[in-house]
Amino acid sequence: MNSPSLKKAKEIKLPSHVLDLTLGKDNQIYAACLDGGIYEVSTKLKLLGEAYKKIARHDNYASGVNWSAARNTLISGSYDGDLKWIDPGEKKETKTVKAHNFWSWQSRLSPDGLLLATTTGQYLCGGYKYEPAPETEPSVKVFDIETGELRHSFPHTPPVQSVAFSNNGKLLAAGNLMGEVILWDLSQNGKEIARIKTPDFTGWGIIKGHYYTGGVFALHFAPDDQSLYLAGMGSTTDPAAGNGKQLWQKFTWKDGVKKEAAAANSEIGEGLMETLAFHPAGKFFIMAGRIFKGDWNAALFDHESGSKLHHQNVGFRISASTFTPDGKTLYLAGGANQGRPSEEKKWGRIVIYEVIS
């Protein structure tokens, strides 16, 4: 395979940081933003008006937006703990379900578009060294898109910051601050099948303060569902520096949990990685986030070898990524510096790359 590369095609500014994005019908972009808005975003040149339109609003940060083609609806998650069903045609909310008492950190749709998983959990002091206290509500929930009913709820240690369905839709994985990822088999009524524990994504502040930071911020199953990728930031002893490694690790669980691969030290810099996405062909994936030190904050890695194929300094913090189904386009979303406050400043960003492979 020729090494893939990225060529920047367009950059769009939004009112606030983009925490998640999804592609709807005809690859229409929808973005979930820090101002609570769910935006429909146009990539076409607008002679009049803005390139975006707010179609729904949460009472807190909008942390997730998912498109269910099967049910022709968007479902968004938020730090207000709500899930909202949004009719993209009518551009209006059709249903709200209270999912959590605390934030929805992340929400993901099953591949068939019938289920939505969302995670929550507040980090509260649970010990002398500020170990997380046990959960006060189920940290992982799965909802039925058709009815809005709760289908599964799973315990975990909060905060649970990431969640992913397997490609066949049978497995669910969720990862937390302490680097613990639990896998459940939904086809066996939610039976827990594995528990991955890695200390590599969690920092404990030897300097500055004695508490935990970091954790698993992104999860993605490999195309064959035989392994799971974790992403985040490597351990750091100075929680105020954000100087951990730009890190991914790959685990298998069939014959006992085993770390199969990890980002090579020589190929990574420092900074929090927030998103993982596989190219539809399944040969490579992207990991992206923030750059603290090094020369990239978005990089393509080979699924087989784990080696870095291409990298890019996008120029802003990236929180979300997705490829178009044909694999020809990559969308990265996040935000620039907020800067001094004003109503007018647009610091959210979506950048569109042509994928050359």
Place this chain on the structure above:
Amino acid sequence: MPKPDPSQNCGSPDHNIHRRKFLQGLSAGTISSMSFAGLFGAPAFAQIAKKKQKHCILLWLCGGPSQFETWDPKPGTTTGGPFKSISTKVPGTHFSELMPKCASIADKLAVIRSMKTTAKEHTEGINLLQRGHAPRPPFTRPTLGSVLAQQLGQLESKIPNFILLDPCPEGNEFKGFKAGNWAGWLGAEYSPVRVGGEFKIPDAHRLDSITEDDHEAREALRKFFSKKYENDRRSAAAGSWNATFERVNGLMSCAHLFNLERIPRADRDRYGSGAFGQHALLARTLVEEGAPFVMVANGMPWDSHVFNHEIYQMVVPDLDNIIFQLTKDLEDRGMLEDTLVIAMGEFGRSPWINQARGRDHFPDAWSLAMAGGGVQGGALVGATDKYGAEVTDNPFNEENLFATIFSALSIDPHAEFNIPGFPTFHHVENKADPIKQILS
């Protein structure tokens, strides 16, 4: 080796306590300006002796706590972050939703939302907010704790007059400060005794082979020769050594007070299991035992350049509970009236979120809170604009703050330090006014 004869002393501390009791109420700062011979004839003596002992607990939120997630929330704005505000027991006053317990005792808290200082970096800010004044080399101004140790400390008190509880040995810039000169021109005897975490008081017990009388006799002899050496040579260094020895000697008799394990489990559970809560509880017990000033820190956990919201969802509820428990406990024990509790850091945090999901240093407009002796519960002073970027009402600086703290503790904020050979320095310079709106 023979054991001491218990019949010589029943072991009751009453035998030793009468002199200490007699001198209670006399601050070191006051007594140092009077001759011992004239002590009993001084008209002020009876009044001073009757004056209740004042105490101060400083919850030092090192790193610079965010005002948005504590005392000055801005929900629904571009800078407000994900946490909402909640109403409090004081109508019209709102705190961050992370502080429900403090909201329930807002009528006992005094909140300043309009601190406006100049120091943007930690070392500079820590010095400014610990000493109350910008540096003036070559003179080193004593920290708040040292001044209060001098002003409120008890003569011959065995418990240190300035205790620093900090279980976190590092803390970057705070580590450097901790290694520095706390007492400045007041001298080493007003430096803190540092305890907490790995900082224990080891080997502080009298050997069983030495009787109490023997121990006191040896100590009297040591003190005589040490003082003679210091006087004969007019040696400041020897004076500092003697002062340090006195403090260590005093610690022998109160080392057990620093043992967290002695505190009932129910109390320890109430303060939360984290190191900060446990040491705040220890501070309460030390104040109960007579300590005039205890500063509780925990490294620099408030310096949230990264993961502001992710960290503050934990550290603010921890602080919320600590302030609540401390205030209620002091009140229940009838001590709140005479104990000033202060929760503050060296500056606030920026309205804007940086790319690392953090808030940066921000001295332009920040908040702090007090409770207890000398301040008016329920007071709220100062205001900031919609985004929390500017002070719009009643800006106050470090001098106003220190004048307020001294006033609340019945210490003249504008009194002069009497240091031979030094320029004239005052507790607070520039005749800065205290924040009258929060003084009771």
